[in-house]
Amino acid sequence: AQSVTQLGSHVSVSEGALVLLRCNYSSSVPPYLFWYVQYPNQGLQLLLKYTTGATLVKGINGFEAEFKKSETSFHLTKPSAHMSDAAEYFCAVRGSGGGADGLTFGKGTHLIIQP
Amino acid sequence: EPEVTQTPSHQVTQMGQEVILRCVPISNHLYFYWYRQILGQKVEFLVSFYNNEISEKSEIFDDQFSVERPDGSNFTLKIRSTKLEDSAMYFCASRSGRSSNEQFFGPGTRLTVL
Numbered sequence: 001a002q003s004v005t006q007l008g009s010h011v012s013v014s015e016g017a018l019v020l021l022r023c024n025y026s027s028s029v030p031p032y033l034f035w036y037v038q039y040p041n042q043g044l045q046l047l048l049k050y051t052t053g054a055t056l057v058k059g060i061n062g063f064e065a066e067f068k069k070s071e072t073s074f075h076l077t078k079p080s081a082h083m084s085d086a087a088e089y090f091c092a093v094r095g096s097g098g099g100a101d102g103l104t105f106g107k108g109t110h111l112i113i114q115p
Numbered sequence: 116e117p118e119v120t121q122t123p124s125h126q127v128t129q130m131g132q133e134v135i136l137r138c139v140p141i142s143n144h145l146y147f148y149w150y151r152q153i154l155g156q157k158v159e160f161l162v163s164f165y166n167n168e169i170s171e172k173s174e175i176f177d178d179q180f181s182v183e184r185p186d187g188s189n190f191t192l193k194i195r196s197t198k199l200e201d202s203a204m205y206f207c208a209s210r211s212g213r214s215s216n217e218q219f220f221g222p223g224t225r226l227t228v229l
Contacts, residue, residue: 090158102148
């Protein structure tokens with residue numbers, strides 16, 4: 001079984017500031033980890049994912065995330081926020097084993113960008 | 116760019132009525148999914164579908180729910196007798212194959228049960 005905790009339902013940063021969205025997971029098997037973004041009235045779009053290999057993964061729009069097994073974390077960062085980054089961000093996990101592949105999502109973090 | 120589409124965007128129904136939510140996954144994708152998000156809550160997995168059968172389902176996916184791929188392009192979610200608590204945003208997703216881990220999501224159908 002897997003679970004995801006996203007700390008902070010709302011995060012507000014100034015334009016140009018560092019973005020840090022936190023995600024912690026639990027999984028009984030090695031996890032696959034994902035960050036999705038949702039803009040208003042749109043579906044979920046994959047930002048980046050970790051499956052195996054390099055623990056620092058880069059995604060679209062300048063975002064990156066680092067898988068830290070010892071901390072069971074997969075925090076999302078971006079060095080410099082842009083107004084267009086304002087959206088809802090979801091962290092998700094699934095087990096790496098065969099078979100079950102439904103994603104388990106966190107509750108989401110609403111990112112607000114202050115001008 | 117190929118995308119998952121869902122219809123309708125918003126469905127309003129009376130409690131006890133049957134509803135069918137429709138999805139057109141990306142062409143040549145093999146794995147299909149339904150998720151739901153009750154307002155203010157997390158996105159929850161309902162069911163996955165592969166090779167014309169359910170491969171996994173959550174506790175939420177009880178006998179009131181069913182899925183079907185009737186014609187090789189559409190993927191539907193049927194709720195037989197809707198309850199107030201079925202009001203939610205329902206997302207369809209698809210994935211190309213075993214080697215791909217990315218699920219592509221549709222824009223969702225907002226279901227309101229009165």
